[in-house]
Amino acid sequence: MTRAHPLELPSGRILVPLYSDGYSFSLIAISDDGGATWSSSEPLVGAGAVQPTLVRRRDGAIVAYMRKLGTDIPVKKAAAAAQDPAALKNPYTELKSIKADAKSIYAKDCASCHGDEGKGGLGPALKGSTKSDAELYAIIANGIEANGMPGFSGSLDGQKIWKLVTLIKLGKSDD
Ligand code: HEC
Numbered sequence: 001m002t003r004a005h006p007l008e009l010p011s012g013r014i015l016v017p018l019y020s021d022g023y024s025f026s027l028i029a030i031s032d033d034g035g036a037t038w039s040s041s042e043p044l045v046g047a048g049a050v051q052p053t054l055v056r057r058r059d060g061a062i063v064a065y066m067r068k069l070g071t072d073i074p075v076k077k078a079a080a081a082a083q084d085p086a087a088l089k090n091p092y093t094e095l096k097s098i099k100a101d102a103k104s105i106y107a108k109d110c111a112s113c114h115g116d117e118g119k120g121g122l123g124p125a126l127k128g129s130t131k132s133d134a135e136l137y138a139i140i141a142n143g144i145e146a147n148g149m150p151g152f153s154g155s156l157d158g159q160k161i162w163k164l165v166t167l168i169k170l171g172k173s174d175d
Helices: 075-081 096-109 133-142 158-170
Strands: 014-020 025-031 049-056 062-068
Touching: 014 049, 025 062, 096 158, 133 158
Parallel strands: 025 049
Antiparallel strands: 014 025, 049 062
């Protein structure tokens, strides 16, 4: 089945990500003639690797972000992550001392979808968010999977997530 958006390359080539829940793998359908004829990529195989979201980076590399099918996240950890966000508190009260760090995490993990300066792209603009620190933390940690925002609690620790929250809240448009 298909779910994620197609990607059109500057050459005119169209890539349509497809996946199978039943067999738990993905494929990319490729057309060079506006969809009249199609060929297929090699399968993208991984543990439960479905729903590929394609992003073309500035250097031309195409990255597929995969949703991981299954529930191998221990139930306790999932429950802890879903705790009342209002109970979470940002340890950083100013941006200056952590700005370089926050920007490098952003460039690596977020810019491909949210734009180089947080102005938006595949994901919405982040700078100037009116959401609270705790709400932003919960979104970054848990993601909004159904809409294509991956959760980062498995790859970024709490400090790094708070640095990103602080950058989003306190960063100026050129940060
Ligand atoms: C694969 C693409 C992708 C990546 C990578 C990604 N995001 Fe997102 N993000 C999205 C999409 C799409 C949405 C919109 C979800 C929705 O509309 O519900 C979103 C929504 C958000 C929101 C909610 C915005 C709002 O006000 O509604 C925040 C905050 C956010 N992302 C932060 C981040 C941060 C920080 C990173 C890096 C750690 C990141 N995202 C990485 C795609 C991505």
